[in-house]
Amino acid sequence: QVHLVESGGGSVQAGGSLRLSCAASGCTTTTSSTYCMGWFREAPGKERVPVATIGTISEPEYTDSVKGRFSISKDNANPTIYLEMNMLNPEDTATYYCAADFTAGARHCYTFLVALAMNSAMDAWGQGTLVTVSS
Numbered sequence: 001q002v003h004l005v006e007s008g009g010g011s012v013q014a015g016g017s018l019r020l021s022c023a024a025s026g027c028t029t030t031t032s033s034t035y036c037m038g039w040f041r042e043a044p045g046k047e048r049v050p051v052a053t054i055g056t057i058s059e060p061e062y063t064d065s066v067k068g069r070f071s072i073s074k075d076n077a078n079p080t081i082y083l084e085m086n087m088l089n090p091e092d093t094a095t096y097y098c099a100a101d102f103t104a105g106a107r108h109c110y111t112f113l114v115a116l117a118m119n120s121a122m123d124a125w126g127q128g129t130l131v132t133v134s135s
Contacts, residue, residue, distance in 0.1 A: 001026055002024055002025070002026045002027055002100065002102060002123060002124045003024070003025045003026055003124065004022055004023070004024055004025075004098045004099075004100055004124050004125065004126035004127075005022070005023050005025060005126065005127075006020060006021065006022045006096070006097075006098050006126040006127060006128065006129045007020070007021045007129065008020040008021050008083075008129060009096065009129030009130045009131050010130075010131070010132070011132040011133075011134065012088055012131075012132070012133055012134075013133070013134050013135075014088060014089050014090060014133055014134065014135050015087060015088065015089075016088050016133070017084070017085060017086045017087075017088065018085045018088065018131060019082060019083065019084050019085070020039065020082065020083040020085070020096055020098075020129060020131075021080060021081075021082050022037065022039070022080065022081050022082075022083075022098030022100075022126055023078050023079075023080040024037070024078050024079055024080065024100060024124070025078070027078060027079065027102070033056065033076075034056055034102065034103075034104065034105040035055055035056055035079060035100060035101065035102045035105065036053060036054075036055040036056075036058060036100065036101045036104070036105070036106050036109035036112055036113055037053065037054060037055065037074070037079065037081045037098065037099065037100045037101075037109070038050060038051070038052055038053030038054065038072070038081070038098075038099050038100075038109060038110070038113050039051040039052050039053075039072065039081075039083050039096055039097070039098060039099070040096070040097045040099055040117065041092075041094035041095065041096045041097070041131075042094055042095050042097065042128075043093060043094040044093075044094075046094075048097065048117070049063065050063055050110060050113065050114050050117070051063055051066055051070065051083070051096070052066065052070055052072040052083060053072065053109040053110045053113050054072045054073070054074050054081060054109060055105060055106060055109040056076070056105045057105045057106075057107055058105075058106060058107055058108060058109035058110075058112075060072045060073075061108070061109065061110035065091070066085075066092075069085065069086050069087045069088075070083060070084065070085050070086070071083070071084040071086075072084075081098070083096070085131070088131075088133045089133060089135075090133050090134065090135050091133075092131060092133050093131060093132050093133050094130075094131060095128040095129065095130050095131075096128065096129050096130075096131055097125055097126050097128045098125070098126035099113055099116075099117065099122050099124070099125055099126070100122070100123055100124045101113065101116055101122060101123045102123050102124075103123065
């Protein structure tokens with residue numbers, strides 16, 4: 001069974017930067033060669049929403065509110081994904097969750113992972129890492 005381990009959350013002032021990491025463990029050669037992975041976030045009192053996604057054949061995709069500020073990247077070893085967050089503002093305060101599907105190398109991971117999340121069909125979720133941005 002695949003597990004996702006996140007790291008990199010913390011507290012920062014508005015305008016600052018943070019980098020999140022998510023490493024998948026327990027992958028086989030098959031599961032590590034075909035995947036969609038991404039970041040969702042859940043602000044206090046709000047629903048979990050997608051932030052950014054990437055995959056083996058899918059280009060990076062972002063929700064509109066983070067375009068130009070956040071950058072998602074991947075390392076196919078393990079595999080591991082990263083979320084570089086710049087120009088953070090208080091509206092970015094949330095618990096960030098890594099998510100992954102290893103059954104299909106979708107060309108558009110964003111819509112694919114959103115559909116999996118809506119249907120409670122995600123292969124794996126991370127434990128969540130808190131990001132707090134103060135003004």
